[in-house]
Amino acid sequence: MAVAWLFGLASFVAADGHFEAALPRQRAQPTGIHNFSLWELGPTVRASSYLSGWNEQHHPLFLVDGRQWPGVVEKWASAQGDRHPWVEILWQKPHDLERVVLRHAGWRETPAFTARRYAIRCLTATGQDAVVTIAANEAAVAAHELPCRQARGIRLEFERNDDDIVRLFEVETWGR
């Protein structure tokens, strides 16, 4: 029993606490250009952490809820202690990615909360990942061209504004 518990303890210590959730697909994929990260198309969302107080569940799945007028709680925010926040959105099947649109905190909150430095990486089966790096973003809704064939998903890696947490309302990935 003790050995079994120690095995469990080793697994527990090895866990890094990252978040992962796969949404069930609600409808078939459209054929034309569309946002294939939308929640109803069944994406998997992974995140390094999230701010998770009782009434401030800034859950990573809000990144793909497609809300046009979200309240301030309906955004992803990284945890206070997370020094290197990241988010991944993975799709059920590969897509030809054209551009990524990020709705930053400034879209609904003060512009000071908008993430300024981040990188967007296209994830492919071959590992030949296209990357776009943004060093001084000011846009509340930022559109980034990232042509990438047969992409399985994207990964966003953030550098925090000073010691602040990262806030992001929505991630849209357009292509076909």
Place this chain on the structure above:
Amino acid sequence: MTRRNAMLALGGIFLLGLGLRVLALFGEPPHHPDEFFQYLEPGWQRLGGAGVETWEWRDGLRSWVLPGYHGAWMALFARLGVRDGVTFVTLLRAHWALLSLTLIWAGWRGGALLARRRLTAKVAPARSEEANGTTAPAGWQGGLLAALLCAAFPLLVRFSVHTLSELPSILCMVWALVLTGELAEPEVRARRAKALSTGALLGFGVCLRIQHAPVALLSVLWLLWARRFRGLALVAAGAALPAAVFGIVDMLTWGKPFVSFIAYVKFNFVEEGAALFGSMPRWWYAQTFFSRLPLGLPLLGILCVLGIRAGWPFFAAALVLALTLSTQAHKEERFAMLVWPLMLIPAAGYAGACLVRRVSLSRPPGTGSETIAPPRRHRVWLAHSATAAFAVLVLADGALHCRGNDFPDLSPGRFAAQAWAGRQPGITGLLYDEPLYFGGYLWFGRPFPQLQFEPSLLGNPLFSHVVVPRGSQAMYAAERQGFAQVFAAEDFVVLLRQAR
């Protein structure tokens, strides 16, 4: 009584305790939000990423030792294929219920010890007789009675299935006090191992619940009183191990040794921050104890006072603990749960000693046999009846007054509704009326968002389900937005979004 018969009786008491704990496992509602949010949810969140982080965890007021202990079990259960949140919680509750059976063994040894301490050499069986294994240990009457009370006292049974820090600390402190008493005995075997174990138990008990520290002081005082100075040094050495464990875990998780312990003490005792969660009058614990055992408590108190010469460390520990806790503005019943075994064991020890004395006085002088003269049988019968009546009174009184707890809003209906919603294949998010009174992400068993109900959130398509009280404004608001009832548990309903 022969040793074999005493062990059979003790086995029966264990089975009774086990049966009652099984009933508690499936019938006992949650006692306090902390049993989810402080000791289970952090471990769950580390394993799966989804969880509720309370302010204590954000500000570093909690040690990772107990959530880590639970987390290791969760990781193991997950490897074994457990997926359902309620199953995780039930397994952990069953684990604590099983561990709480050790309290019966502690009661047996503590009751026998205290009964033995009261008995004279004439009455107690000779050590040689005991050593050859044929006779039950001296004071077995007190031991069996204490074991029975620890097995079946309703509040202890109820409390045995809750994943709170109080329970492991109670087990540690009661065992430590029993072992201290055995160390103070003139003839002790394996004294060094016993002293080190006592220290380790005291250390774990105090590190888990600093509020239980007065009991540790009584343990020290007992050893000093019995002039067991070497034993005391070994106890101190034993206590260093758990202290080191807690210090190292704090260093690895919060960055500095004992930092969570210091922050906890500072917030609760220096800044009296706990008063933010409610202040009660000084006599609140006394009132609560009386409300739990209106007839039995005075009897327990009388027996403890009558048996004070032998049982003073237990009774004094109970009193000092209750008085110390009464000085704190914020009071909760669980904080003082340790008082019960600390009173039940000495009272049972005294009652057991009285029984031995009454029976032995009824024997013809100089025989030492079990033969009792007819006129005296009546007295023996009376002594047995009085002892049985004491046990029945305490247990029945306890059973009649054991319902309810500090958080009546922790309704089983809420938990049933949340668990049902979590098991639905199409769920993508849950809105509920009061996050504090639900079971967090572990009970939900899904990583999808859970938020307190706000009408504006009904517009977010992720929220597929709503759990709210039947007939509430929230229920009507959800129905107006296209949700319909699909499940009900007590006063709570689950509503499902009909169209996105």
